[in-house]
Amino acid sequence: MEICVMAPSANVVNAFNAMRNLGISEKLVKVVLNKLLKVYYGNWELIEAENYRALVDAIFEYEEAEDQDLFAKNKDNRPSKKSQWEERDDKDSSSMNNASARLAAIQGPSSIKGLVESSQHCFRSKTQSHSSSYNAKPRDKEKRPIRGSQKDRNLMIKRVQGGAHIEEPRDEFVSPIRKSISFGKSNGSISEQFGSMNNASARLALEDNAIREPSSGKGLVESSQHCFRSKTQSRSFSYDAKPRDKGKRPIREPQKDQNLMIKRVRGGVHIEEPRDEFVSPIRESITFGKSIGSTFKQFCEKLPQNAIIDPKGYSASQIVDMDKKADVSTSCNRSRRSEANLDVVSSLSGEVKILVNCKSAFRRPDFLVPPIDAVLQLVEDRYLHLYNVVGKEFSLMKLLEEVCETFLEMGTNVHGSTCRKQCSEDCSDCASRNIRLKKEEPLSGDSGKNSDKKDSDCPKRSTIQSLATVAQPPVAPTTKRHFHDISDISKGTERVKISLVDDVGCDALPKFNYISQNVPYQNAYVRASLARIDDENCCSDCSGNCLELSLPCACARDTGGEFAYTPQGLLKAQFLYACLSLNENPQKHHYFYCEDCPLERNKNEKMPESCKGHLMKKFIKECWIKCGCNLQCGNRVVQRGISRKLQVFYTPEGKGWGVRSLEALPRGAFVCEYVGEIMTNTELYYRNLQTAGEKHTYPVMLDADWGSEGFLQDDEALCLDATYNGNIARFINHRCFDANLIDIPVEVETPDHHYYHVWSYLYSLLLFPHVNVLPLSANKNDFSRLAIEELRHVPFMQLAFFTKREVKALEELTWDYSIDFEDRNHPVKAFRCCCGSAYCRDPKRKGDKFGHYIFWLFTGKFVRHIYI
Ligand SMILES: C[S@@+](CC[C@H](N)C(=O)[O-])C[C@H]1O[C@@H](n2cnc3c(N)ncnc32)[C@H](O)[C@@H]1O
Numbered sequence: 101m102e103i104c105v106m107a108p109s110a111n112v113v114n115a116f117n118a119m120r121n122l123g124i125s126e127k128l129v130k131v132v133l134n135k136l137l138k139v140y141y142g143n144w145e146l147i148e149a150e151n152y153r154a155l156v157d158a159i160f161e162y163e164e165a166e167d168q169d170l171f172a173k174n175k176d177n178r179p180s181k182k183s184q185w186e187e188r189d190d191k192d193s194s195s196m197n198n199a200s201a202r203l204a205a206i207q208g209p210s211s212i213k214g215l216v217e218s219s220q221h222c223f224r225s226k227t228q229s230h231s232s233s234y235n236a237k238p239r240d241k242e243k244r245p246i247r248g249s250q251k252d253r254n255l256m257i258k259r260v261q262g263g264a265h266i267e268e269p270r271d272e273f274v275s276p277i278r279k280s281i282s283f284g285k286s287n288g289s290i291s292e293q294f295g296s297m298n299n300a301s302a303r304l305a306l307e308d309n310a311i312r313e314p315s316s317g318k319g320l321v322e323s324s325q326h327c328f329r330s331k332t333q334s335r336s337f338s339y340d341a342k343p344r345d346k347g348k349r350p351i352r353e354p355q356k357d358q359n360l361m362i363k364r365v366r367g368g369v370h371i372e373e374p375r376d377e378f379v380s381p382i383r384e385s386i387t388f389g390k391s392i393g394s395t396f397k398q399f400c401e402k403l404p405q406n407a408i409i410d411p412k413g414y415s416a417s418q419i420v421d422m423d424k425k426a427d428v429s430t431s432c433n434r435s436r437r438s439e440a441n442l443d444v445v446s447s448l449s450g451e452v453k454i455l456v457n458c459k460s461a462f463r464r465p466d467f468l469v470p471p472i473d474a475v476l477q478l479v480e481d482r483y484l485h486l487y488n489v490v491g492k493e494f495s496l497m498k499l500l501e502e503v504c505e506t507f508l509e510m511g512t513n514v515h516g517s518t519c520r521k522q523c524s525e526d527c528s529d530c531a532s533r534n535i536r537l538k539k540e541e542p543l544s545g546d547s548g549k550n551s552d553k554k555d556s557d558c559p560k561r562s563t564i565q566s567l568a569t570v571a572q573p574p575v576a577p578t579t580k581r582h583f584h585d586i587s588d589i590s591k592g593t594e595r596v597k598i599s600l601v602d603d604v605g606c607d608a609l610p611k612f613n614y615i616s617q618n619v620p621y622q623n624a625y626v627r628a629s630l631a632r633i634d635d636e637n638c639c640s641d642c643s644g645n646c647l648e649l650s651l652p653c654a655c656a657r658d659t660g661g662e663f664a665y666t667p668q669g670l671l672k673a674q675f676l677y678a679c680l681s682l683n684e685n686p687q688k689h690h691y692f693y694c695e696d697c698p699l700e701r702n703k704n705e706k707m708p709e710s711c712k713g714h715l716m717k718k719f720i721k722e723c724w725i726k727c728g729c730n731l732q733c734g735n736r737v738v739q740r741g742i743s744r745k746l747q748v749f750y751t752p753e754g755k756g757w758g759v760r761s762l763e764a765l766p767r768g769a770f771v772c773e774y775v776g777e778i779m780t781n782t783e784l785y786y787r788n789l790q791t792a793g794e795k796h797t798y799p800v801m802l803d804a805d806w807g808s809e810g811f812l813q814d815d816e817a818l819c820l821d822a823t824y825n826g827n828i829a830r831f832i833n834h835r836c837f838d839a840n841l842i843d844i845p846v847e848v849e850t851p852d853h854h855y856y857h858v859w860s861y862l863y864s865l866l867l868f869p870h871v872n873v874l875p876l877s878a879n880k881n882d883f884s885r886l887a888i889e890e891l892r893h894v895p896f897m898q899l900a901f902f903t904k905r906e907v908k909a910l911e912e913l914t915w916d917y918s919i920d921f922e923d924r925n926h927p928v929k930a931f932r933c934c935c936g937s938a939y940c941r942d943p944k945r946k947g948d949k950f951g952h953y954i955f956w957l958f959t960g961k962f963v964r965h966i967y968i
Pocket residue numbers: 610754755756757758796797798829830831832833834835931932933934935946947948949950951952953
């Protein structure tokens with residue numbers, strides 16, 4: 101037997117390619133193409149005409165029939181009645197149904213030279229687009245597409261809710277704002293401009309009069325997103341679904357050379373007409389009545405929201421990816437549309453409205469429309485009392501008004517239409533605007549680079565969240581504001597993204613590199629050996645999840661025979677309370693008393709007082725690398741890393757950057773550990789000499805193993821410095837007493853982590869030698885005398901932060917550094933506290949910018965002592 105495999109013809113290959121670019125599956129194309137070839141008697145010209153319009157149309161028809169189960173029924177059950185397909189078989193290919201007509205309009209250009217172009221490529225584009233919207237309503241089959249296709253026209257077809265939006269580029273890119281004249285979805289009324297017309301004919305009228313216009317060919321409609329270069333401002337009209345006399349013309353006909361934008365928007369059509377001297381950052385939208393399905397609508401609905409179809413050879417999804425790389429403005433618009441879902445609408449009179457599209461709850465049977473005043477009040481209360489992010493002067497309405505004012509500010513061309521091009525960032529009048537605009541401008545020549553950054557830099561990305569969560573006092577238009585917005589400071593090293601936003605406008609971003617795990621700086625001798633992990637403290641016989649054991653394994657021994665965590669990964673209430681009680685009422689707890697207390701000796705070297713005692717801290721022991729359980733074991737929480745949505749933000753109270761949670765956190769939730777560079781004391785000493793003039797943060801000593809024996813040399817003793825390399829913890833600010841985080845040491849053994857404790861006094865000496873007894877030139881061995889003890893066989897201790905109580909979304913995460921603000925003898929001056937706590941210990945209670953991100957990690961018996 102001979103098997104003959106025939107290569108597909110070029111026509112077939114091309115047809116498949118063209119359909120693939122539209123995201124249509126090969127399987128579907130195959131079925132439909134076969135049928136179509138039969139219908140057209142193999143006439144490829146008919147099939148290929150106008151970018152495979154007939155094929156696309158046929159596919160949609162086929163899908164529609166399939167969707168409705170008609171295709172099968174017609175075929176199987178009612179053979180006498182012709183299916184749509186069979187009907188089509190009888191017709192001449194030129195007799196297209198409505199969908200075809202619309203497709204013809206859409207796909208008009210027979211030239212494949214760039215049919216579609218993103219309207220969102222605002223700032224690079226030299227073209228301006230006309231746009232038109234199509235609904236799903238069937239049209240007269242005889243009618244040809246209203247808008248004749250012109251060669252080389254670049255049309256953009258965008259998937260918008262409920263339909264499609266088509267835009268046709270124009271030369272000399274100038275983008276307008278649209279002003280809106282909206283009118284309701286009422287079924288009786290008719291547009292004041294257009295008189296009575298039915299839904300379909302209204303659209304036809306629009307198409308006839310608006311889309312086809314102007315005859316100058318300069319272009320009818322302009323992309324609403326071509327905003328910032330605009331010299332024009334627009335008016336817009338919307339049309340309702342009232343039937344009208346087909347013969348009637350609209351009362352007010354668009355004039356030639358007017359740039360109208362007609363968009364299919366949810367529930368209807370939106371028409372916009374540009375006006376001069378306003379530059380719109382955001383388009384407005386007006387909706388009117390819904391219409392029912394058509395093949396084109398279905399086609400559009402199958403595309404992702406705001407997808408761009410490009411017959412040049414990219415599928416919708418590819419375009420999305422390419423846009424991410426290529427154009428920040430595209431990304432901005434996309435992310436704004438998809439994430440924030442916010443529209444700002446301006447009217448002819450200058451009135452601005454904000455439309456926030458939320459997931460509709462209207463159809464839910466349990467949903468009752470609440471009074472808007474009550475909603476505003478509740479949100480305000482939340483911000484004021486629960487989230488604690490704003491002052492008493494906060495008003496939600498003011499905040500929303502500010503959004504509108506900013507919209508006008510950004511949109512109003514204060515220096516004339518060329519302002520944007522001419523003004524630099526130095527222009528004080530435009531500084532704030534230009535900073536923002538600049539971020540939206542695509543970087544020429546490096547379309548592939550920094551795509552993430554560009555995307556995240558767009559201030560619009562943070563729209564709702566940033567604008568709504570931190571209400572800052574209104575900033576005058578002339579005030580220079582910086583808006584940092586980084587989507588992930590962890591650079592992907594954490595399990596979750598950690599964003600950074602600055603709604604206040606600070607000087608600069610912190611000089612800082614994110615690391616998610618402690619890393620030796622240079623000389624730190626980090627001992628890593630499995631042999632050092634004591635078998636007795638491991639559960640090598642366990643498997644799976646230790647928390648499910650009926651009898652807790654060896655790893656629970658250090659925590660009193662019970663695991664510290666619940667199956668949900670939270671700290672057990674009992675354990676948490678024990679830690680809190682230890683912090684809050686240390687007297688009740690166990691102290692360790694040194695024979696020769698380094699702290700006392702530090703205060704008075706010649707005649708040190710007796711040790712005042714060092715509190716023994718509780719700690720968590722997690723399962724280790726030698727344990728038999730898996731990584732999902734419930735006794736491994738800290739080592740799995742950050743899992744909560746955290747954000748670095750600029751605090752309005754003067755504390756600098758801080759950390760907040762974007763989600764509500766339950767009590768006992770792990771937030772993050774403290775991560776930094778592992779350095780020897782010597783390294784730290786020289787680093788601090790070099791950076792003596794830089795801004796420093798108050799050093800806080802955490803824990804010390806006061807009872808250990810042995811001494812470490814400076815080039816052996818290790819510490820953790822998160823000043824330049826660290827994780828999110830270095831942004832956590834101090835709050836006196838009622839902070840919402842507690843730091844708990846967690847014993848986690850990994851082969852590459854072994855640390856020693858260090859005494860913070862050393863650091864104080866290094867940083868502020870003038871206030872110390874030891875001169876800077878002191879031999880490092882002098883330091884080693886200061887009871888820096890090596891902890892042999894003591895596993896690495898990570899410092900982890902857990903919530904003390906439930907934390908609301910957007911609440912700042914704080915931690916009590918345990919500073920004694922009144923300790924005048926301390927060599928390091930504490931910052932003036934701005935914690936805002938009713939129990940603030942700082943008598944001065946003001947801000948300061950001092951210090952260094954040094955937190956001392958100690959291992960051993962966890963005596964807590966905070967040393968200033
Ligand atoms: C670990 S850092 C926290 C991050 C810091 N806010 C920043 O912008 O990088 C500690 C420093 O933050 C500032 N800080 C923290 N809590 C503060 C508070 N309650 N009041 C004033 N400043 C505070 C102090 O400058 C302190 O030295």
